[in-house]
Amino acid sequence: MNLISKEIEQYCLNQSQPDTGLLQALVNKTLKEEEIPQMLSGPLVGGLLQLLIKITGAKNILEIGMFTGYSTLKMAEALPEDGEIHTCELMEKHVKTAESWFNKSNDGYKITIHHGRAIDQLNSFKIGSFDLIFIDADKINYPEYYRRSTTLLKVGGIAVLDNMLWDGEVLNPKDGNAKALRETAELIKNNHRLESLLLPVRDGILIYRKL
């Protein structure tokens, strides 16, 4: 399903702040060398994350699903000097690639990579310690990522979940991923201690605030 036409997406990109040169280089290399470059969240989602960080004054961020480091670096660029990002990634190959980009950036010192299954990593973080959590890893585990992230968020903290429309498949979920994403959206909607909004940006961005 084509959620948004290529022309409209390009127009939105043209009217928005562009990525820095380093991020553009990261995107180009990812497009050239990675098997599934569509995993990049991209400048519209990245720009939204940056604005949320700046508007809310977020300082402590958790990311679940790093890939080649695009969204991590995009968020690090928006953080103040004493801001921190903890990011979880399963695949060693991506950890190495992302590290090489972080080493080239003046904001790389804000990033700590946690290599391994995100579910295992999440137990090591302090409850109520994050201002913003970006969930963008394996879709089947989204219900569990949502549960644990809600505990890890501070009151007033924000979670952002990518791919919540899953190319439209959530309308009539057939496989495990689509079912897990639909279940996550419903868990969030029915949690009265959260304020939530699902936006048709790219592949669907769900944002919620912990009350």
Ligand SMILES: C[S@@+](CC[C@H](N)C(=O)[O-])C[C@H]1O[C@@H](n2cnc3c(N)ncnc32)[C@H](O)[C@@H]1O
């Ligand atoms: C959609 S990509 C992340 C894209 C990234 N946020 C960006 O904007 O460029 C999902 C990433 O999650 C990783 N991943 C998949 N399952 C995981 C798991 N169980 N624990 C940690 N990372 C996982 C994948 O290896 C992949 O790099």
